[in-house]
Amino acid sequence: MKEKILVTGALGQIGTELVMLLRKLYGAERVVATDLERKDLPQVTEGGPFEILDVTDKQAMGELIAREKIGTVYHLAAILSAVGEHRPQLAWAVNMGGLYNALELAREQNFALFTPSSIACFGPSTPADQTPQETIQRPNTIYGVTKVAGELLCDYYHERFNVDTRGVRLPGLISHEALPGGGTTDYAVHIYYDAIKKNSYSSYIAAGTYMDMMYMDDALKAFVELMEADPAKLIHRNAFNIAAMSVDPEMIAESIRKFRPDFVLEYDVDPERQAIAESWPNSLDDSAARAEWGWSPDYDLDRMTETMLRELEKKLAK
């Protein structure tokens, strides 16, 4: 890849690690990280170019992309599911306004655009188990509404204007570098932090509530592989189901107990996030991603647990 890459929302849970990976793969100076404001993440803000960018400001985004001669944008800036239910107007403005600006600029300036969708694009009427690639999408959260609309808009810009748009439907992501930003699946990250800090966790998601989860390294692998895939083979450009594991809180606790036998899991269920979780699938069928660009995850639950506990033990000891 010769041209530069720009990442929006780069100081979030995914952006922090994506920027580090892209800088390793393509060179630090070639990856411009941007976010609404500076946060204490020197691995991103000081490891290469960093700029303040509000994605709802199309002019500022356009000027930066033109000035830096950007060839690919990873558009991560968004308001996630739980925060979105408290601030639906903001979620629409950022998730749809920001994406529309990115798509219009991609049309005008001819760059490739990666945008993640989510398991949140599905809703209560979607088949919950092994949810097919193409199925009913009637989400009942503002976040989910913006994800379905975003998938369709990205398809439209590809078909109508030949913009190179690509994306995946991400499960809940588990990582240890930056904390998650206010989603429903965040419990599956917090449980590992509390396992190290207190050897116990109080879950806001109830036992028996299954959702797809994935270790961050697998998600980043999917981003890079999809962006490097042969476009001729991509049928479902903007909304590939990808999956690694379907788990509930009890399964994660059992996995943690393989390494910390005394770990205690309790429950203090939050009705709002529980309702969102119940509206999402239990597990996704990712056969289209496997067939069209060779998707395959590396981490199962126990490998992820071992890695999370090891890395957090080092991090929290500092």
Ligand code: NAD
């Ligand atoms: P996050 O909340 O951790 O980070 C989002 C970033 O966007 C934050 O750093 C925030 O400051 C920034 N932002 C918010 N408003 C902005 C604006 N107006 N202009 C510029 N930046 C702004 O989110 P994340 O987990 O890194 O998610 C990134 C993308 O991946 C989102 O589209 C999200 O829907 C999707 N996704 C994430 C997960 C997950 O589990 N993390 C799962 C499914 C989909």
Ligand code: SER
């Ligand atoms: N992790 C995200 C959320 O819970 C899923 O899109 O909002």
